[in-house]
Amino acid sequence: MRTINVSVNGKQYSHEVEPRMLLIHYLREVIGLTGTHMGCETSLCGACTIEVDGKAVKSCTMFAVQADGAKILTVEGLAAPDGTLHPIQEAYWTEHALQCGFCTPGMIMITKQILERNPNPTEHEIREGLDGNLCRCTGYQHIVNAVRTAAKAGA
Amino acid sequence: MTTTVTKLEKLVGKRIKRKEDPRLITGTATYVEDVKLPELLHAAILRSPHGAANIKSIDISKAAALPGVVAVYTGADILGVGSVVCAADLPGLRKPVHHILAQDRTYFVGHAVAVVVAKDRYVAADGVDLIEVDWQPTQAVTDPEKALAAGAPAVHPEWPDNTAFIHNQEGGDMAQAFADAEVVVKQRIVSQRLIPNPMETRGVVADWKQADKAMTIWTSTQIPHLARSILAGQLGLDENRVRLIAPEVGGGFGSKLNVYPEEALMGFVSMKLQKPVKWIESRRENFQTTIHGRGHVDYLEIAAKRDGTILGLKLKLIQDLGAYHQLLTPAIPTLSVLMMPGLYKFRNISAQVIGVFTNAVPTDAYRGAGRPEATHGIERMVDMLAAEIGMDPAEIRYKNFAGKDDFPFLTAAGLTYDSGDYAATLDKALEMIDYKGLREQQVQARAEGKLMGIGISTYGELCGFGPSPATPAGGWESATVKVEPSGKVTVMTGCSPHGQGQETSFAQIAADELGVPLDDVIVLHGDTSIVQYGIGTFGSRNTAVGGAALFYALQDIREKAKRFGAKMLGVEDGEVVLADGHCTDSNGNSVTFQQIAGAAYRGIVIPTGSEPGLVATRFWEPSNFAYPYGAHIIVSEVDKETGQIEIKRYLAVDDIGNIINPLLVDGQLHGGVAQGLGQALWEHGVYDDDGQLVSGTFMDYAMPRARMMPWIESAHTITPSPVNPLGAKGVGEAGTIGSTPAMVNSVVDALAPLGVRHIDMPMTAGKIWKLMQDSSIQEKKA
Amino acid sequence: MIANSFEYSAPGSLKEALALLAEGAKPLAGGMSLIPMMKLRLANPEHLVDIGRLPELNYIREEGGAIHIGAGVTHFEVESSPLLLGKCPLLAETAAYIGDIQVRNRGTLGGSVAHADPSADYPAALHALDAKIVLTSSEGTRTLSTEEFFLDTFTTALDPGEIVSEVIVPVDAGLTGTSYQKFLQPASGFAIVGAAARVRQEGGKFTMVRVGVTGLSGNGYRARNVEDALVGQDVTDANIKAAAALVADGQDASSDLHATAEYRAHLAGAYTARALRAALSRSA
Known part of the structure; x- marks a missing residue:
């Protein structure tokens, strides 16, 4: 077991965790924030996307111990x-x-990163930016619209 | 008193953003995996790594001894639990017994063998690795045509021919059709295995309370009430003491229109251990154990006159069933037979469906369920026929469409199409995309050596399932409208929406009928302790059937409210109107709907023959399916060097009857198209000859991503359905059904100059490149 | 989807890390390849040393006419580095093709190079750049060429206890034109084939050509036959096509669900030609 200290959504936490505990399980089961979802185990669906030190990452492909101090x-x-x-x-x-809605938290989090790096993306740039996030429901068209709308709102 | 009643704007027909979204965009919704209970245990399942194998022995001792493991159960422990249910039946159907844990043999990779229950999911996973199984692998067979061949390994030793059923359907006089034919076109068409892959995998939490003899099960399902009935039966419990909750469900697409071994298994575990237990399917398990879709090999023959008049269609359909029947497995290909004629008026069909066991996960309903395969068949055959006789693909469709005056239209397959004007929809699509101009562009492009294709699909489908005699478990739907004393309205629908948006669209309907603000209406679903018995969400039925049930329940509320209103206003029952949230008499005196609700519960003034309260429940049985249709057109270009397909334009003109919320309709259409293009271009569930699922992760199973999808232009014609009072047809599956043949037709058209007449899906770049190579070799030889 | 148990160390210095690695621990950098394999229990290390956050491995600097990149630099840092974009754009362009935003935010140059996935993007660019790979262990440091480093599928010259500590690429803008062209595997986004080209021309003739290829076979490689066929030749499309057509010669092309060997070999030629053309258009 190792002790980790993290700030999550502005709150400070300290816990003992097994090194193999995935960051997503730490967030969901230890801290109790179940908005972040696990959609696959191969790091290819992006449902688990969160921000660590300002960068969008897949929390299913990170051990909680790697986030110590983050x-x-x-x-x-x-x-x-x-x-x-x-x-x-x-x-x-x-x-x-x-x-x-299952992919949505991850989609929203990656949208934030897309717009931080490119406040006025083209349709092509939006689609490329969403490459790490799967949605099985929407066909992505309304997601593309949402990213554009958010860009216009200066998100 | 006389009041000025403000006319309320109708909400039905408006692009209204969803009421369900705030919880979903803030990460506060509750999916099964989010359910937490005191003393919750976690289960993990050992699964067969072999396509076919005998289990010589299982040793659980190391797993059971692992600290943190609470229990391990194997096939020997679960014999008291009922086997997995198949609700479909056909004459002579062979139904293998599908235990919730394998007995002495496993039949597909992923077949559940044992369950480890532990204090957390990490230890449970460790426990699974410690179970020792002495396997004796045997030869598997995964290709349905190979399974039918003489000498093939028997999936179920008791049925060496691997044939679960043969189903024949004839309509008209096929012999005459072929005798009269001037041209016959034949083609083998494959609709490959697909993996539904909702973003949320399955999951179950079971919580047994011994003192009450009561079970609560949270499961990610499209059919909470049917699942409850089945699980109560499997577990030997009273149905009314089983509470089944489908909480937030992260997509289903048919894959959760089912009851799986793990649901009863978790119930069994919770009863054994007297503790709640949770199992969450991993993505790999989802690939290997949740139903797959499609899995057809179709041999088609179309008979026609040289002028393009279609005379008949013959089909031999080999259905890859997998190793077992899940809930509806054998019924799915029979739906394909029903949709064989498409939108066309020819009178003769002949079909033989052969259901074949293979060492693979069962196939069952996946978005469209039998209709995409059928539509792909007819729409490809029509294009091939057009090519054969040198006719324009649009022209041949006009020639054979059922006419707008032919409705209700009895098809060669025996269905009665409700309403339509197929030519008008195709007219609109051709005009929007400038078909004539496109064909001119294509001539130019071909002259420049470019491979440009224009693909048309005019699809039809049956949905709004459906009249009860045509469905395995009741085709009606239910709705309760409960008006509270304050006038706030709660709708309880027997549908179980999981993304389709009925919390919004049903609220729109209720708000309009009762004249209350949208925010005053909430829609509840998915909890059998709250909602009256219902059927569920599948087959594009929520609005057409569930919405209709709601509509009639709302009429009951309106009638009762009017009687209370009349009583309150001191006039006769028939002398009031209820509109815009007010009950008004002929003198202009009115009471509000909220005042009526209050009075109905206060109980001081009760109309003669009425009673207090303001609640209505309706079960509504449709008299027929609903039949949406449309025209999808895809302009594509093939890269001559690599075989890569680029979609230049995608246009969908759909007629789905009346539209409740166009925003939701767009979303359904886009998502459907993505899944249809997924099948046409990328997706393929591939088993090797040993029964290994080769495309068993997102590394190898190509789901459509944002960068792979084209912009979809869409429009509608509107022909209301006469089947239900809303005039709605259904849109959940339309995009999936219409898009696939349009895509293939487009690419075949692009490659037509090379002599290509058919391409099986998925049309991967490598496959197209090979086809071009082979064609150009032939060209050089010729 | 649950990894086996392991011990985890997060040393504060490279020296400490190397000492642990010398005792048999395995390095964890971004974890983009290792963690998925651990979750599927295809990799089961007993002791992981987190080198992903060592400041000593996190730099991009110009030094002695070359650019030195610490192994801990992420793909995102590579793709967005003003220094690389200005002076070695091929590496930045290649990094932008890797995975997706999230993967590029976590995955590291050193981790990817050490993993030696036959479908990874970097090997193509590094071969074309004549890059040097610096290996470090508690015993010391050695510098290898890419051809000395990448040995086979998931196999490199790394000895036990040794890590990739730095990658050195040339300052390469100006007269030299470069390009990386990739044909994506639709599901994973890895390269079915990727071709990196780096060319110089003078007086209508190729004066320098480097071609690196990934994805075609079990190991990325430098296509010397294509290079030799072009150097000294006229800059014509016919020459490019003819040379690119040689790219798969002598290679044992891979075959899988997504591309047959025949198709891969064809794509390698097509993408080599595309990379050469694009590189030419960027050379002065």
Whole structure:
């Protein structure tokens, strides 16, 4: 067991964990934030995307011990404390960019990174940016719209 | 008192954003994996690594001794639990017994052999690795045509011919059709195995309370009530003491229209251990053990006149069933037979379906379930016929469409299509895409040596399942409308939406009918302790059947509300109107719907012959399926050097009847198209001859990604269905059914100058390149 | 999807890490290849040493006419490095083709190189760049050429206890044109084939040509036959095509679900030609 200290959505946590515990399981089962989802075990679906030290990563392909000392942001940390949605969340809602919702937290988190690096992406750049995230429901078109809408909102 | 009643804007027909989204975009929704209970145990399952094998012995001692492991169960322990249920039946159907854990033999890679229950999922996984099985592998067979060949290994030793059933259907006079034919085109067409892959895998939590003899099961399902009935039977429990909850369900596409071994298995474990237990399917397990779709080899023959008049269609359908029947396995290919005629008026069909056992996971309903295969068959054959007689693919379709005055239209397969104007939809599509101009462009492109293709598919489908006699478990749907004393409205639907958006679209319907704000309506579903018995979500039925049940329940509420309103206003029953949230008499005096709701519960003023309360439940049985249709057109170009296909344009014009929420309809269509293009271009569930699932992870099974999808242009014609009061048909599967043949037709058209007349799916770049190589070699020889 | 248990160390210095590695521990960098294999229990290391966060392995700097890149640099840092984009754009361009944003945020240059996946992107570029791979262990440091380093499928010249510590690439802008062209495996995004080209021309003739290929066979390679066929020849498309057609000669082309050996070999030629053309268009 190892002790790790992490900041998650602005709150500080300290836990003893097994080295093999995946970061996603730490977030979901130890801290109790179940918004981040596990969709595959081969690092190819992106449902588990979160932000670690400002970078979008797949939390199913990281051990919790590797995040020791890191600043983590999950989908639960996006909205303002008063419940005001983040502009990307608003955009996903407005554009009907989700159906079953399972991939959505990961999609929202990768959208944040796409727009941080390229505030005004083309359709092609959006589609390339979403390459690590699978959605089986939407055919991606409304997700592309949502990323554009979020970009316009200056997200 | 006289009041000014403000006219409310109708919500039905508007692009309204979804009521279910706030929880989903904030990460606060509850899927099965998110369910937490005190003392929750975790299960992991040992599965067969072999396509076919005898189990000589199992040693669980090391696993059972691992600290943290609570119990290990094998096939010998579960004999008291009922086997997996198949609800479909056909004359002479051979039904193998499908125990929830394998007995002395396993029949496919992934077949469940033992379950380890532990304090957490990590230890459970370690425990699985410690079970020792003495395997005796035997020869597997995974190709259905090879399984039918003489001397093939028997999947089930008791049935050496590997044939589960043979189903024949005839319509008209096929012998005459072929005698009259001036041209016959034959083709073998494969609809390959597909893996549904909802983003949420399956998962089960079971919680047995001995004192109450009560079981609660959370499971990721499309059919909570049917699953409850089946699981109560398997576990020997009273149905009313089983509470089944389908919480947030992360997609299904038919794969969760089923009841799997793990559901009863978790119930069994919880009863044994007197503790709640959770099992979450890994993606690899999902690939290996959750049903697959399609799996057809179709031998088709189309008979026609030289002028393009189709006379008949003959089909020999070899259905790869896999090793067992899941809930509906044998029924799926029979749906293909029903849809064989497509939108065309020819009178003769003849079909033979051969259901074949293979050492593979069972096939069952996957988005479209039998209709995409049929549509692919007819739409490919029509294109091949057109090519054979030198006719334009649009022209041949116009020539053979059932006419708009032919409805209700009785098809050669014995269905009665409800309504349609097929030519109008194709007209619109051709005009939107400038078909004439495109064909001119194509001449130019070909002159420049480019491989440009234009593919048309005019698909039809049957959905809105369906009249009960045509379905294995009841084809009706239910709805309860419960108006609270405050006038707030709760709808409980027997459907079990999991992404389709009925919390919104049903609220739109209810808000319009009752004249209440959208926010005053909530829609509950998926919990058998809350919702009256229902059938579930599949076959594009939520709106057409569940919405209709809701509509009638709302009419009951309206009637009762009007009687209360009249009583409150002191006039006769018939003298009031209920509109815009007010009950108004002929003098302009009115009471609000909320006031009526309050009075109905206060109980002081009760209309004669009525009673307090404001609740209505309806079970509604449709008289027929609904039949959406449409025209999809794809413009493509093939890279001569690599065989890569580029989609230049995708246009879908669909007629799905009346539309409740166009935003949701667009979403359903886009998603359907993505799955259809997935089949046409990339997806393939591949087993090798030893029964290993070669495309068993996302590393090898190519799911459509954002960069692979084209922009989809879409439009509608609207021909209401007369089957239900909403006039809705269904859109859940339309995109999947329409897109696949359009894509193949487009690429075949692109390669037509090379002499290519058919391509089987998936049309991978390598396959297209090989085809071009072979064609150019032939060209050089010729 | 659950890894076997292992011991984990996160040393604060390279020296400490190397000492642990010398005792038989295995290095963990970004984990983009290792962790999925561990979850499927295809890799079961007993002791992992986290070298992914060592500052000593995290740099990109120009030194003595070459660019030195620490093994811990992520693919994203490679693709977005102003120094690389300006002076060795081929490596940045290649990094941008790897996986997806999330993978590029975590995966490291050194980890990918040490893994030697036959479908990985870097080997093509590194061969074309005449890159040097620096290996370090508690015993010391050695520098190998790419052809000395990449030995076979998932097999490199790394000895037990040794890690890739640095990659050295040339300052390579100006007269030299480069390009990486990749045919994606549709499911995984790995290369079915990838071809990197690096060319210089003068007076209408090729004066320098380097071609690196990945994906075609069990090991990425430098296509010397293509290079030799072009150097000194006129810059014509016919010459490019003819030379590119040689690229698969002598290679044992792989065959799998996604591409037959025949198709892979064809693609290798086509993508080599595409890379050469694109590189030419970028050379002065």
